[in-house]
Amino acid sequence: MRRIKCPELNLPPPQRNVALAVPLPLPPSSSSSSAPASSATKSLSELERVNRIGSGAGGTVYKVIHRPTSRLFALKVIYGTHDDSVRRQISREIEILRSVDHPNLVKCHDMFDLSGEVHVLLEFMDKGSLEGAHVSQEDELAHLSRQILSGLAYLHGRKIVHRDIKPSNLLVNSAKNVKIADFGVSRILAQTMDPCKSSVGTVAYMSPERINTDLNEGGYDGCAGDIWSLGVSVLEFYLGRFPFAVSKESEWASLACAISISSPPEAPATASEEFRHFISCCLQSDPPKRWSAQQLLQHPFVLKSTGGPNLPQMLPPHRRLPSSSPPAS
Structure with missing residues (x-):
């Protein structure tokens, strides 16, 4: 594949402290905004690790069982030993996220x-992620898109920007519910705060203006960025491959140039007019031209959804990870 050259493009790679792998400081939460959710367990000692189900730069996720109730949970262990200020930041975000309650959000x-x-x-x-789906x-894709958009509309309505929408962060359960996961990179936005500027998220699904800060005069609308990521993910589901002319495993420079220089990808001519228009409403180079999650929920492509997706066909082959030894009691 020919390498794309962009000699005049200012695309510094993101600087991220992997040792922390936590969001930036959050605005103070209102004491009246939400009541603490009831605790699912009394102590960490009541959880027994079954096996490891995922790993990343920010931590490792385990399938665990709550022994007193035999209920299954996922336990995300965030890497590193954090100082008091970082733990307070994490605690503040978790308290806010515990108040988030929507059928399409983990x-x-x-x-x-x-x-x-x-x-x-x-x-x-229990059915894992949509990575590789x-x-x-x-019709199945419309139903899938509607569920993701419902979760995004809820988040954006509460001024929460996810910033890492991608297939591996879209999970499915046996009830055929699709839910947005990994709020470790989400951030609560207050009207008085500066736009999102931290480098979290996966490059392959980042919007052009987020990669190249010279675009859009350095401004960044996090909600519009989520819509771009959604559009790339949905088009990837339809095509069965990454929609840009490079692999999503390519080096940073190749991905950055392909996303920020080339025209946005389009749905093929063989797709319906509604689907082609839906994708174009998500993948607009100019952020203000992208439709919001609420608008997209009323798009003809989404409204034509008549039923749930065929879950066995939608899921990629299951990939087992090595079991993890249970924690010492």
Whole structure:
């Protein structure tokens, strides 16, 4: 594949402290905004690790069982030993996220602090993620898109920007519910705060203006960025491949140039007019021209959804991870 050259493009790679892998400081939460959710467990000692189900730069996720109730959860262990100020930042975000309650968002139940190491207890999604999924039937894709958009509309309505929408952060359970996961990179936006500027998220699904800050005069609308990421993900589901002319595993410069220089990808001519228009409403180079999540929920493509997706066909082959030894009691 020919390498794309962009000699005049100012695209510095994102600087991220992997040791922390937590969001930037959050605005103070209102004491009246939400009541603390009831704790799902009494202590971390009541959780037994079953196996490891995922890993990333920010931490490792385990399938765990709550012994007194035999209920399954996902436990995300955030890497590193954090100082008091960082743990307070994490605690503030977790408290806000515990108040988030929507059928298309993975529920955050509790947080534990074990010798400075942070453990976050999450809803367990037994069918895994949509990474590698191929959804060629438009009716199934419309139903899938509607669920994701419902979760995004709820988040954006509460001024929460996810900033890492991608197939691996879209999870499915046996009830065929699709839910947005990984709020470890989400951030609450207050009207008085500066726009999102931290480098979280996966490059392949970042919007052009987020990669190249010279675009849009350096401004960044996090909600519009989420819509771009949604559009790339949905088009990838339909095509069965990453929609840009480079691999999403390519080096930073190739991905950055492909996303910020080339025209936005389009749905193929073989797709319906509604689907092609839906994708174009998400993948606009100019952020203000992208439709909001609420607007997209009323798009003809989404409204034509008549039923749930065929879950076995939608899910990629299951990839087992090595079991993890249970924690010492």
